[in-house]
Amino acid sequence: MAEHAARGEGDDELVTERFPADSLVRSGADDVERAAEAALRPRRMAEFVGQRVVREQLSLVLQAARGRGRAPDHVLLSGPPGLGKTTLAMIIAAELGASLRVTSGPAIQHAGDLAAVLSSLEEGEVLFLDEIHRIARPAEELLYVAMEDFRVDVMVGKGAGASAIPLALPPFTVVGATTRAGLLPAPLRDRFGFTGHLDFYATDELEQVLLRSAGLLGVPLAGAAAREIASRSRGTPRIANRLLRRVRDWAEVRGDGTLSLAAARAALEVYEVDQRGLDRLDRAVLEALCQRFGGGPVGLTTLAVAVGEEPETVETVAEPFLVREGLIGRTPRGRVALPATWEHLGLTVPRDPGTLFG
Numbered sequence: 001m002a003e004h005a006a007r008g009e010g011d012d013e014l015v016t017e018r019f020p021a022d023s024l025v026r027s028g029a030d031d032v033e034r035a036a037e038a039a040l041r042p043r044r045m046a047e048f049v050g051q052r053v054v055r056e057q058l059s060l061v062l063q064a065a066r067g068r069g070r071a072p073d074h075v076l077l078s079g080p081p082g083l084g085k086t087t088l089a090m091i092i093a094a095e096l097g098a099s100l101r102v103t104s105g106p107a108i109q110h111a112g113d114l115a116a117v118l119s120s121l122e123e124g125e126v127l128f129l130d131e132i133h134r135i136a137r138p139a140e141e142l143l144y145v146a147m148e149d150f151r152v153d154v155m156v157g158k159g160a161g162a163s164a165i166p167l168a169l170p171p172f173t174v175v176g177a178t179t180r181a182g183l184l185p186a187p188l189r190d191r192f193g194f195t196g197h198l199d200f201y202a203t204d205e206l207e208q209v210l211l212r213s214a215g216l217l218g219v220p221l222a223g224a225a226a227r228e229i230a231s232r233s234r235g236t237p238r239i240a241n242r243l244l245r246r247v248r249d250w251a252e253v254r255g256d257g258t259l260s261l262a263a264a265r266a267a268l269e270v271y272e273v274d275q276r277g278l279d280r281l282d283r284a285v286l287e288a289l290c291q292r293f294g295g296g297p298v299g300l301t302t303l304a305v306a307v308g309e310e311p312e313t314v315e316t317v318a319e320p321f322l323v324r325e326g327l328i329g330r331t332p333r334g335r336v337a338l339p340a341t342w343e344h345l346g347l348t349v350p351r352d353p354g355t356l357f358g
C-alpha cells in the first residue's frame with residue numbers, strides 16, 4: 001500500500017508514496033489513463049523493451065551494487081516524456097529489492113518539504129524525483145548535501161537565533177528524471193554517478209511493446225496492426241499504448257472486436273493521427289511555422305502563443321520528435337521550417353530557402 005509519508009509547509013500538500021518492492025503499481029491514481037498506463041508497465045529489466053545501451057549500463061550498476069551489498073550511485077534519467085523514465089525508476093527499486101519513494105520537483109517548493117522526505121527515508125530506499133529540474137532552489141542545495149554526504153541539516157529556530165542541526169541519513173539512492181537535462185545546475189548533475197539518456201524507440205521496438213500490452217489486455221492484435229500503430233506512435237511507448245487503447249475502442253464499438261490493420265487505420269484517422277504519427281499539436285506547430293511565420297525563424301515563445309500552448313510544452317512534448325524527423329530546425333535565431341516541413345503539409349517549398357533556414 002502506498003503510504004502518506006510527508007507533508008510540506010505550504011498550502012500544497014506534499015505527498016510521497018512508498019511502494020514495497022513487490023508492488024510497482026502507483027496506487028491512488030484516479031485518472032483512468034494513468035491507471036491504464038500503470039497496468040502496462042514492465043516491472044523488471046528483462047521486460048523493458050529497447051534502450052539497449054542504457055539498460056545494459058544500468059544493469060551493471062545495479063548488479064555491482066547488489067554484489068557489494070550497498071546502495072548504488074544516484075541515477076539521472078533524461079529524455080522526452082513517455083519514454084520510460086518512471087518505469088525504469090520502478091524497475092531499479094524492484095531489481096534492488098528496495099522500496100520506492102516517489103515525489104516530484106513541483107511538489108518540493110521549500111527546503112523543509114525535501115527535508116521531511118529525506119529524513120523519513122529508510123536504508124537502501126530508492127527516492128524517485130520526477131521533474132527534478134523543477135525543484136525550488138533552496139531545496140536544491142539541501143539535496144546536494146544529502147546526495148553527497150547522506151546528511152540533512154535541519155533548521156531549528158528563526159532569524160538570528162536559527163541554527164542547523166545535522167541529521168545523518170541512511171544510505172539511499174536518488175533516481176532523478178528530467179525532460180530538460182540542460183536546465184539542471186552542474187553541481188546537481190555532478191552528484192549523479194550514472195546518467196542515462198533515453199531516446200525515441202524504433203518501430204520494431206514499439207511493435208514489441210504493443211504486442212506485450214495487447215497480451216496483458218487480452219485483446220487480439222494483428223501483426224500488421226501492431227506495425228501500423230507502432231509506426232505512428234512518435235517513437236514513444238506511452239503513445240503506442242494509448243493508441244492501442246483507442247484502436248481497441250474503435251474495434252469494440254464500430255468493428256467486430258478484432259484489432260486488424262483496417263481497424264487500426266480507421267481508428268487513427270478518427271483520432272487525427274497522421275501517417276507519420278503527428279498529432280494535432282504537432283501539426284498546429286508546423287502550420288503556424290509555415291503559414292503564419294513564413295517558415296521562420298521564429299522564437300519559441302511566439303510560436304507557442306500562436307498555437308495556444310505553453311512554451312515548455314512545445315519545447316519538450318512536440319519539438320524533440322519534430323526535430324528528429326527533420327520537420328523543424330532550431331537555429332540561434334529561432335525555429336525554422338525545413339523542406340520536409342512544407343512537403344509534409346502539402347505546401348510548396350518557398351523559392352529562397354537561404355533566408356528561411358539561416
Ligand SMILES: Nc1ncnc2c1ncn2[C@@H]1O[C@H](COP(=O)(O)OP(=O)(O)OP(=O)(O)O)[C@@H](O)[C@H]1O
Binds near residue numbers: 038047083130
Ligand atoms: N521500454 C519500455 N517497454 C515497455 N513499455 C514501456 C517502456 N517504456 C515505457 N513503457 C510504457 O510507457 C508508459 C510511459 O512510461 P513512463 O511513465 O515510464 O514514461 P516517462 O519517461 O516517465 O514519462 P514522463 O516524463 O511523462 O513522466 C508506461 O506505462 C509503460 O507502460
